[in-house]
Amino acid sequence: MSTLDIRRPAPAFAVSQDLVRLAYRLLAAGLICLALSLTTDAFLSFANIINVLRQASLLFFMASGLTLVILTGGLDLSIGANIALSACLAATVMKATGSPWLGGLVGLGTGTLVGLVNGVLVTSLRIPAFIATYGTMWIIHGLTYYYMAGETIHGFPPEFRALGSGYLWGVPVPVFLMVVFLAIGSIFTQRTTYGQQIYAIGANPVAAHLSGIPVMKRLVLVYAISGAMAGLASLVFLARLNSAEGDIGDSLTLPAIAAALIGGASLFGGVGTVSGTLIGALILTLVLNGMNILGVSANWQPLVTGAIVIFAVWIDIKTGGRSSEKA
């Protein structure tokens, strides 16, 4: 029925379109920085910049793994609960053994395992991703609360705490890690065959399947990665807070989704980049930081976050970047 198609202005150059969108976002982040430096004294201080980057890094760890899931057209609502469980188990092991390495391993392992479970649920039980991961969110959440029973675990070895508050060559460790994982994430998505296949699956899962791509395996992989990144975020978070409670990840899921969406990822799949998500996390953190400096009540934060998400997605729809039509 090609004659009936209303040809929307389709992006003529796929790659450069990505770059253009990235550039716009960088520009937006830059403008926010400029505005804040001009209107406030506190923004342009070394301490504040470090602070912003540190906050953005945590958001980025979660959102980057999530970005891969979103690229396949899925969603992972369990990352916040996953962080809490991973952090609490890591904290327990660290307390018991005194070994930051063992604790770290447990944290990462727990996160990855939860991700694997999500992946298996989504692929083999044919359950919509957002409901499956929402179910596991509750299960993990309950398990964590049950396990912690309202207790707090605190006081970890200093070499572990360095993960959250230490410096490496003058750069805060979380920020350093953020750069490392930006590189890893970008290389994985742009420079491996896996990344190419992930984009292909998100753009058209049926075509990907009929092109010989092992769709199921790749889906399990991205959920596992999302879980592993939540595990990493849990460790950084734990090191920074120096204490673990059952609810530490609760409020982090929606901002992570927001960061990915602001960064240009489309819930329909196939569109988005890890670097975009980094900029999304930066924009979100910058805005919230700026509001903080300007003395705007923290109560405005959710409202502003919501408005930015809708605006970013709307702009992309308007400019044809994430059209809902695939066929």
Place this chain on the structure above:
Amino acid sequence: MSDMAVSARSFRLATVPGVAVVLVALLLVFAIAAPGFTSLPNLSNVLMQSTILLMLALPMTLIIMTEGLDLSIGAVLTLASVVLALVVVSTGSMLLGLGAGLAVGVAFGVVNGGLVAHLGIPPFVATLGTLGAAQGLALIVSDGQSVVGIPREVRMIYSGTFGGIPIPVIIAIVVYLAFHGLLYHTRFGTYIPALGGNREALKLAGIRDTRVLVAVYALGGFMAGLAALLLTARMSSGHPTAALGMEFDAIAAVAVGGTSFERGNGWLFGTLLGVLAVGVLRNGLNLLALPSSVQVACIGVLVILALFIDALRSKP
């Protein structure tokens, strides 16, 4: 191609087992295992606690039937509750308060519907955004504090009885019947499964589909405003985080109740059973002195199980 057509009635019976069996099983298990579960006050308590969730889950059913979603409904309920409390406390008039709560709800519903129907923003994103907006506004107008000093007449809405039946239960019954009538006996209700099942057919029939869609979301907001009255009465305050996250309870109840996320396949009575299943589960585990964490995990299992059954059923 099967020549056998299954009548609507027997088809529905065939789908009952999922949630009904779960509900009956839960009732049996707790009747045996949990002391005091079958006592009248406790059962009445289960019903009372389920009313607010039902008032969100019913419109959520309709929204999901349009292949949509409303993540903002819990936050809108919270905001409406805070606004209602503020108005009631400052004016002393319950009606004015209710009006303000309903207005807030409908306004958010219309915005949700507009974003989805007119701007083409995916329902998940649109309502995620308005979730933030409602949550933020609730904190802003209340300044992060509980609004207290709710007059007795408002509190009676939750704790009072009428003819021996708790008022919330009466409200819930009326609301359920109203939704039943709306979905199965009005033109508007007829168009809801069409929005999710075959929007093209609706357009060909000359119906303005976007209008109906906006109305469905507006109805969700309206119900959040109405539920705010019960919530405020129950808590004797308007708390700015009171019902955050309740959208997920509502989605869970709808999913457990057998409404599918595709093709406009919804079942209102299933949602009622789903709400009751969640309520019974929570209450029973509570009586067994299991912590709320276990309750939460069990609800998660319930949701995945129900969705799994749904997936099996819809297998071509």
Place this chain on the structure above:
Amino acid sequence: MTAAFEPAWEPPPMVTPEPTPLLELRGISKTFPGVKALDDVSFAVWPGEVHMLLGENGAGKSSLMKVLCGAYRPDGGAFFHRGQQVEITGPADARRLGIAVIFQEFSLVPYLDIAQNIFLGREFPGRIPGTVDTRRLHAEARRVLDQIGMDIDTRTLVHTLGVAQQQMVEIAKALSQNARILVMDEPTAALSDRETERLFAMVRKLQADGVALVYISHRMAEVFELGDRITVLRDGRKVGSVLPAETNADDLVRLMVGRVVDTTYGRDFCTAPGDVVLDVRGLTAETGITDVNLTVRAGEIVGLCGLVGSGRTEVARAIFGADKVVSGEVRVFGKLRSGGPEQAARSGIALIPESRKTQGLALIRSVGDNLLVSALGRLFPSGVFQPGLARREADDLVQRLRIATPNSRRTVKVLSGGNQQKVVIGKWLAAQAQLFIFDEPTRGIDVGAKAEIFALIDGLVKAGAAVLMISSEQSEIVHVCDRAYVMRAGRVAGELARADLTEENIVRLGMHQ
């Protein structure tokens, strides 16, 4: 002017109870960029008449239907309703004139019941504003269903109905709008023999009630069983309008396909095929194909034809591992193959699916991305994706296949149908497949590009590949294939060697008896 609009034939008095047709189209033309879909077509239908509309795919039947229901506005020509000139500018006009079209894709809502579907958007108001008078709704629905002899509860949800019953509901919906002219698009395509009989009975009943029917068909038997008049379209033109008594199946087939042999498809047929590449034995799949046997040798183009719904696509999907196989075996280069599409692709099988847009391409991705998606493992065995190498490979394919795109980074969405199809083929060239299964490779592609696609396919077999080609257009099979299998009702009805490969033979073998 008026001369051009004269009816193309004189209505024979014995089959026309009224002198003026219920609806008459005169000199209808419709042009799309690059295609003349309808060229000066005149057409009339009388009350109580079944007017069969015949033609190959792309002959203009669908366009004519869309013109009739108001979806397309013709560039030229005029409509007459009971002798009065009328305008059809949109679906509402068509409805007012009592024209209803039943497409193959139904406009039914799965989770509404039959009565609600019949009266969707036209519900009877109840006493309370906004409510529906459910009792009247069901009573009226009952009345309409009785009219067509459909004995089923009006409260039945539509998604529980089979295709045949859904079609009945569509017909009921049309009748409830007082349709006097009913257009049906291959209504028996998905029906069993028994269901077909029932449909025929209903068509006759409607006919007796004075409804005019325009009936599009691919099946000779029903043309003669039902038709009062037969119009044949070819390449957007009316090539004949005849009475069933004055013609026979062979004449009609000749009329339908009767163009001069199109030399653009001509090729040197394979005289010495190589080794057996694909060997299918007793293949039975859940999708309804039964005991399918076929072989394809290197250097051969083997056709797989038959009616729509005869199981051709299902055979292709089963070979490729996309559908579950119940029994039988598929050997490729003598090796038994198992597993899904991933394993199929690895063993050198390529599937160029029926629907480019939904099954073949990731439309939002670039030409290059789409070209290399199946070759990632071959080109980058280490898993490291090298954009430079990918670019060179993609550009090379773009050149080799002469894909009309400025560069390989352009999104595939903006390409024409023919160029999109080249991208799908190129995907498997990049993967170095040895067995290509084409499912309707020229669907929706204009004539010039068709020749290019066939040249490409010819190039494949010259290079030693084996090709299995599904096509609904018999002329393509005849002009391109070295041999062909004809399917009927999920089974291979027969094999035609090169010497016997004629359109007449294909039609005969594929026709329901």
